[in-house]
Amino acid sequence: MNKMSRRAWGRRVLAVGGQLGLSSVALPGRVLSTGVMPGAAALAGLMTDAAYAAQCDEHVSNLVVGTGYGGAVTALRLARAGQPVTMLEMGRLWNTPGKDGNVFCKPFSPDERAMWFKDRISAVFSTIGGVIPVSSLLKVPVAAGILDVVSSPNMDVYLGRGVGGGSLVNLAMLITPYRETLQRILPAGIDINELYNVYYPRARATLGANKIRPSYFQNSAYHRYARVACTQAARAGFQWRTLDSGYDMAYMEQEEAGLVPKSALGAEGGFGNNHGKKSLDKTYLAEALGTGLVRIQPLTEVTSVTQAPDGRYVVTTKQIDVLGNVLANKVISCDRLFLAGGSMGSTQLLVKARETGTLPKLNEHIGTRWSSNGEIFMVRNVYTPTGSKASVLPVTGIDAYDHRDQQVYAMNIAIPLGIDLFSTAHITMTQTPELGRFAYDAQSQQSVLQWSASAKEEPIRSARAVYDKVNRANWSTYSRSWFGGKIVGDNATYHPLGGCPIGLATDDVGQVRNYPGLYVMDAALFPDSLVANPALSVTAFAERNIERIIARM
Incomplete structure (x- = not known):
């Protein structure tokens, strides 16, 4: 099956999945996991620490957390190499039209599709005419909307929520950074010429x-x-x-x-484009689904990560509906874990794992070198x-x-x-x-x-x-x-960057120090500002890194 027909099949799968409200999306007839793990009693024989002696509901070979640029590249290239992949996405699958017949709400009539569990619109432009607060004008129902804002002292970080991640809400800019910037911020062992000659062109072509x-x-x-x-x-x-x-x-x-x-x-x-945008669900993710080896499970948040004594990674997940009701809490184990939840998501998960002791060997560089770009x-x-x-x-x-x-x-x-x-x-x-x-x-x-x-x-x-x-x-x-x-x-x-700086928190392909088989594949790797919209760079670096990871596998 050629690339275009794989994409066509993948888009059809996404469309049907959205219309039916399925809890996971994949081509029919494919077995994507390597078998369901036994219950807690059987696991006790493998896991000597009581903290690990919990039932795993499923075991998969390759688990990708996040469906943004880094996750989409990872899933496609693994599947093209014959590897089955399960993807977890915190946001929803945006393929079901609302009451107005559109998948995404209109910007001047926002509704429950707009904000991620917030009752008012958030915007960088805070006032109109210097007087009227924007947030006071637009109140919306609380639900699993497409745009999230994570606030901390002195900084609001805007994030896309859904299958396709930031590609759903960004301004679609695919900018190659200045050569001087990459030379300044990247470890010396990374070949800048190779990035410009091989991986940035590959990313641009696949993203259209x-x-x-x-x-x-x-x-x-x-x-x-x-x-x-x-x-x-x-x-x-x-x-x-x-x-x-x-x-x-x-x-x-x-x-x-x-x-x-x-x-x-x-x-x-900002709340999605109903037409015209080549978001990831129309490019990388569609092609990945078209291989028949990729399954996407939306509205699923990873809440913790640990490692079993046999080296497998174990993640705890929470599945919700669009109103935030918890449908299930499940535990999934995997041979290889790829974190692609973005600079904020991947970093927050690993910092929590280090500080709570579930991944105690994470080094001091996890959670550092974060930039607002x-x-x-x-x-x-x-x-x-x-x-x-x-x-x-x-x-x-x-x-x-x-x-x-x-x-x-x-x-x-x-x-x-x-x-x-x-x-x-x-x-x-x-x-x-x-x-x-x-x-x-x-x-x-x-x-x-x-x-x-x-x-x-x-x-x-x-x-x-x-x-x-x-x-x-x-x-x-x-x-x-x-x-x-x-x-x-x-x-x-x-455009948040950093938190898991490459060469410090990870090796030169994003494998986390002291944890073989655990990878960071997203914007968290960049140790400083890119002075450019990061979508293309995240894609290019993921292409570079997954190529090397597969070769080592």
């Missing part, structure tokens, strides 16, 4: 990266705001470029022509028309250097309110000289991010160094109407 057509960009009413932003950046001496995207640009052109339903041009993005949000008053129409998914960015002569990357993003705001918005990504770490709170039984209030100071200086210059060249100003009276948003990120 494409760029906007220049003539369409220059004439589209929905990209006027971006043209203004690029012109003003160029006037200040900064280069701008069109960006690789995981959104189908041919579909976008049809949207503007009125030939297909609007998605990116219909303000869809240096993200700073801003809106500028440009005093020139930027258009009442806007594509939520951006297509342009700029490359610059800050006051320390270090690189800064910025996306031009939209505020799609349907009126001309005479404004442009931007997300800058910079280096983060001060990094965070995780501590375990025994009372709440949670691993909590420790992020200093001072950690944002250098990223703000970097962002200001660039956009102060843009403002001076164009007589533009910062707007204070969107961040509670401040000129920048400095306490949020959509």
